[in-house]
Amino acid sequence: MATIWRLPSVRAEYGKSRTSIYEDINRGLMTKPVRLGARAVGWPAEEVKKITAARVAGKDDAEIRVLVNKLEDARKEVTA
Template sequence: MPLLRLPSVLQATGVGRTTLYERIKDGLFTPPIKLGARASAWPANEVQACNDAIIKGSDTEEIKVLVARLVQGRSLLK
């Protein structure tokens, strides 16, 4: 599963850094995965899933459920 760094996520979502982090804080986008002390990235499939939900017209609560499910799914990876 490819990982996307911040510039790629911003380009894929079409939003700015502040908006992205506001969405994360509000539970409307998955938080990044820490790769090290100063590096973070997002799984590409999670970015795509969030974009798909917005394109589909999902409401805020549906997106929050999706994000929670995606984050929970991280713990199931081996």
């Protein structure tokens, strides 16, 4: 079972503000959140950890975008 993190946990792991997280989503540097309810979203914890690990490993923005695309494509495979 996948763990879903709400924004405070994502901020703590990712090290950025809410605004910066959403800017990264728009730039393709962070996965889009998963809708949990009418007014609630979250992110799969493993996705956040993988993106953070890639940053720590020194991956550039282009490499991070490829990772984000792979992670979002994997979501579609699970739900299809």
